[in-house]
Amino acid sequence: FRGWSGGARPEFFIRADDATPGYVPGPVGPGTWYVALGPYTVAPQGLSYELTVTLTYGAPGTAVPPVYPPQRAKGRGRDWYRGDCHLHSWHSDGRRTPARIAARARAAGLDFINSSEHNTHASHAHWADLAGDDLLIMLGEEVTTRNGHVLALGTEPGIFVDWRYRARDNRWAGFARDIRRAGGLVVPAHPHAGCVGCGWKFGFAEADAVEVWNGPFTPDDEVALAEWDNTLAASVREGRGRWLPAMGGSDAHRPPDAVGMPQTVVLADDLTREAILAGIRAGRSYVAEAGRVSLALTATGGRGERAGIGERLPVDRDTPVTVRLEASGVPRCTVRLVTDQGVVLTGDPLPVSGSGAVEWRTTAAHAAYVWAEVRHETAVGPLPGVMAAFTNPVFLGPE
Template sequence: MTIKTLILEGKALPEHTKTYLMLPFAMPPGAARVDVAYEYSAAIGSDPQLTGGNTVDIGIFDPRGHTFMSEGFRGWSGSARSAFYISTDDATPGYMPGPLQAGEWHVCLGTYKVADEGCDYRVTVQITLDEAEHIERHFPPRLQLSAQPRPGRRHADGWYKGELHCHTYHSDGDSDPCDVVRKAESLGLDFLAITDHNVLSQQVPLCDVETPLMLIPGMEVTTYHGHWNIWGAGGWIDFRTLSEADMQQAVTQALAQGYFVSCNHPKPYGPEWDYPAVQGFHSIEVWNGPWPFFNEQALAYWEDKLRAGEHYVVVGGSDSHFHQREHPAQLAQPTLYIYCEDDPSPAALLEALKAGHAFITEAPDGPRLTLTCEGAMMGDTLQTAAEFVTVTVHVWGAQQMQVAFCGSDGVIAQLDIPSEDWQHTLAVDVRQTPYIRAQLVTTGVTDQVIHALTNPIYLKSLTE
């Protein structure tokens, strides 16, 4: 075997902040492994509240293409690792093993933060050549979106609980995907999606794991201007969006590949969403981690959209990264419930979620509530010629809480919940609000905490 070493170095300037530097190098024939390590000056953490230094992310593209939306992506570490490797049959988590094609490769540096004095970087590339490396190599299979019905997992009430937003060490988490599956099983969840930042490599081990869980393939598209989740069986979606037009192009590509798409945690330090004009999202992640962590701002973002007449499914997820130690963001806090009338499957659950047949609660054993209105359920549109409709809320496990009925002008009614299993009906004036939703709340000394919330039922007056 022969090892060839290359050094790629340079300086990023402040005007390169939140852009991407593509550093080319030649991969010779017969490569069996490539190792990449990097270092840079004045390094600080990626927390957006940290300033005064540099944060540089790293990834790599093969000869299939490195320009925006091209197909050569092989992996990404963000700033979580200082080194990685790819071989023909193995790779650092976050990177895809497979053929090391001869030709021009590119190390990608994401200059998330660049200090006033600039950022000096040095990338070391070591290529291991093996004259015996002549076997045709293929990329490993990934988890697919199964449409196979799971009658053995069917619940009599049609409700299924799970987690759609969490991370592993394939991005910046601390656990193997299979370990997260086992933790989800221990919590009694029915479905799970692992959405590591910008990568699909976590779907390789999930392809073979034995579990009763319904596994949904996903990824968090993590840009410098906002994050968004994709769930489904499509390919990789580019995160290197430098403009609103780039973001729209990426979202449009995700939709064309059949993904269910969510605008994630549009709130301070989420980061905030920079491109509110981008269209195509099916949903908005209103609840991300513990409720007090700025989720009121994400709720307000969603409500502004509803008042403007837009229909976005509300979703929630823990965004948990650390599964082996105590941390405020714990798996399935919050928990998403999806209603699926027929035998469930990962694909059927996503279709039901797209219809808005879902609510969020604070934990797997948290309080639950459903909202119905004259044959319509959460997510549905009720067309009526009547001036008033009757809305029914059904609540479980929420004693000592209150239920709030909310419309476009805010809270319509707020009532104490007197028992463990409780229902209440309310007459709603269709002329006054185009939707109705419900949430479970408690009020503290300084603020209100939400413990569960529903998707809206949309109201359309036929007399208008």
């Protein structure tokens, strides 16, 4: 595999020491080469196309071994780390260089980012000089099929995941296993986006997490959020120990797309690829619209035992539990607490300072889990406002 650019480019070149962004340099040797054309739809009468291949002869260039970014940065030990796991550069259909993306990530106060180009790993070798003690750069791919997109999140360097199949081909489970074997997470992206081929058709049985919030919060994200909550309720109802964590990503391609809007804030043991992925997989995370927004959701039992986001408070069914959300950076926003019974609390607007706390008392008999969302004010009657942040759940009661 030597690269992909979809509809972003009308031409490309490959040689031993260089290639068009989105393509992998290396020797151009004898043999049969294939060019994949991927139109989304083809009319019944067919599709006319023209392909021109130009071979330039000369002394072979010198192939340059790829150098990849380190898999750890200088962290703060066990702490909350902010990152954007869905970004595109000019190595697919984005317009920013990797250097510009890294600069914007630092300006947004992010601790980590993930490279996720459409159907190519060509950018992996272009991030090493941009990482540093202050920024962990993970590698991956947005596998862009005709039946939905999925992030291969945090894979080993140089891993390519094929995209040429549909849900009806029954091949997806094998590729999901390939992603995990490469050390990555399987994360369906924007599952209800309205773009052609974006709707997720493969189900969530192979998913490690799901991108519920993609870019500026829209009705598509509202649907994804409701579907995600339904998966939580189903996991409780069916007695499954496994549940599907939620996350968010900017999907930034070009100005004015904001890197880090939204961002996933992960509780990790350190700022390493392995620790960040473990935090996301465990659901120890929340999603926020910007770096100024911070949330802390806890559940406390009668004897002082406590659990946080992505954790379980293993109290008896009738033990009183106090759920507390602390928020900052969200002036005049409204807190809502959601359980398997639906929305159980809607707080008053937070003060103009943007900081405040909400408490709610319950038992495991009445709430199997609780997660929080913080929304902006709305001028449309009873409809909820645009999302400012939301958390993964805290589970209540024995497993």
